[in-house]
Amino acid sequence: MFSHSIEKHCRELDRCNQRGGRMLSVADLIEADTMPLALAAAVTACVASGASFMVGANPGGAGKTTVMCALLNFIPADVDIVPATPKILCQATTTSSARRCCYLCHEIGSGPYYAYLWGQALRQYCSLGDKGHILATNLHADTLAETEEQVCGVNQVPRNHFHNFPLLLFLRVSHSSRVIQQVYVSNDSAPHALAYDASQGLFKPKMFATSEKRQICQQFLENFLAQPDRTIEAMRRAALNAPALAEMFR
Numbered sequence: 219m220f221s222h223s224i225e226k227h228c229r230e231l232d233r234c235n236q237r238g239g240r241m242l243s244v245a246d247l248i249e250a251d252t253m254p255l256a257l258a259a260a261v262t263a264c265v266a267s268g269a270s271f272m273v274g275a276n277p278g279g280a281g282k283t284t285v286m287c288a289l290l291n292f293i294p295a296d297v298d299i300v301p302a303t304p305k306i307l308c309q310a311t312t313t314s315s316a317r318r319c320c321y322l323c324h325e326i327g328s329g330p331y332y333a334y335l336w337g338q339a340l341r342q343y344c345s346l347g348d349k350g351h352i353l354a355t356n357l358h359a360d361t362l363a364e365t366e367e368q369v370c371g372v373n374q375v376p377r378n379h380f381h382n383f384p385l386l387l388f389l390r391v392s393h394s395s396r397v398i399q400q401v402y403v404s405n406d407s408a409p410h411a412l413a414y415d416a417s418q419g420l421f422k423p424k425m426f427a428t429s430e431k432r433q434i435c436q437q438f439l440e441n442f443l444a445q446p447d448r449t450i451e452a453m454r455r456a457a458l459n460a461p462a463l464a465e466m467f468r
Contacts, residue, residue, distance in 0.1 A: 223295075224454050230299040231287040231450060233332070234324050237279075243453040244288045245443055252281065252389075253398045256420050259436035261401065263427035264385055265292040266435065266457075266466045268318075270353035271385035272326075274365055280389050281396040282356035283324070290354055291454045292435075293320050294467035297352060301333045307342045310351070321346055323355035326368065337373060344375045347382025360388060362402055362410055381407040390416070434462045 228241075235241055244262060247253050253261070265271065271289065273282045290299065300306060302323040310321065323343055324333035335343050335355075347353055359365040365386060369375045381404050390399035401414035403425040413422035423432060438460050442453060457463050 223298075224451060224458070227291075227299060227454055228451050230301065230322065231290060233301065234283050234287055234322075236283070241450045242284050242288055243291060243448050243450050244439065245448045245453060247285065247288055248439065248443065249448075250396070252285070252396050254419075255436060255439060256423075256432075257398065257401070257414055258439055259432050260414075260420060260423055260426035261289060261385065261387070262292045262439070263431040263435045263466070264403075265289050266294065266463060267427060267431065268294055268297075268352055269385050270347055270383045271387065272354075272365065272383050273356040273387045273389065274359040274361075275356075275389035275391065276358050276360045276364075277391050278358075280391045282389060285387065285389065285398070286354055286356050287450070290320065290322070291450055292457060292463075293352060293354075294318075295458050295464065296467070302335060302343050302353075302355075303333055304335075304339045307335075307339055307346075310346055310349075311342045315349075318350050318352065320352040320354060323353070326355055326357035326373075340369070340373045341375050341379070344369070344379035344382055347379065353382060360390075362386060362388075362400075362412075378407060381410075386410055431466055434466060438463055 244258055248255055248258050273286045275282050297320050299322050300319045302321040323335045327334045328336040370380050384404045386402040388400045390397050399416050402410035403413040404410045413425040414420050442456055
């Protein structure tokens, strides 16, 4: 019953694929030590519950898009991914829709590329969180301070709209490894607080989701890691058919 929605979902993710090859799943990222299992469970629990997020790293090729798309496999089952182009954003911000969507900005940047956003278009995009939509994007920034300066300073996004992104993940690149170095979480529009650091581990797990939701996602990921197929299609299919995750999607 989900075959059409899985195909459409993965097609939108693959449109972000600028370097070719197979898109990586969260299972791939766990096995590559980009994120430990406990962090993957905490973050996917937030995404499955409808949280918006940004992924940051300054270097090109750091894996921002890879992490962003892998996590998007866990958005709720009834949510379609919509590319955040200026035309689509104009329609979304000026009309009312009862249906929640996930608006995907391929990158916060000023280049003339598909679904890249800057200036007024980025401000429109960030405002969509006020309408209950899910937002996902990435940007060239290594820290919370750099992210705030780029989004709220240079692009003049109101701070309350910046808080429409409760999850901020930052990657560190060294030689051939790519590791999620820090994760900041904002609950109820409070200032973002550090909840994970690679040197300390998941020291504020309750900021991400309830222990029950984290356990559901961890069990799902453990089960999936035992399977041979690591593709985003296989992971999306498994997520949509997992009864415990289905309850979280509601």
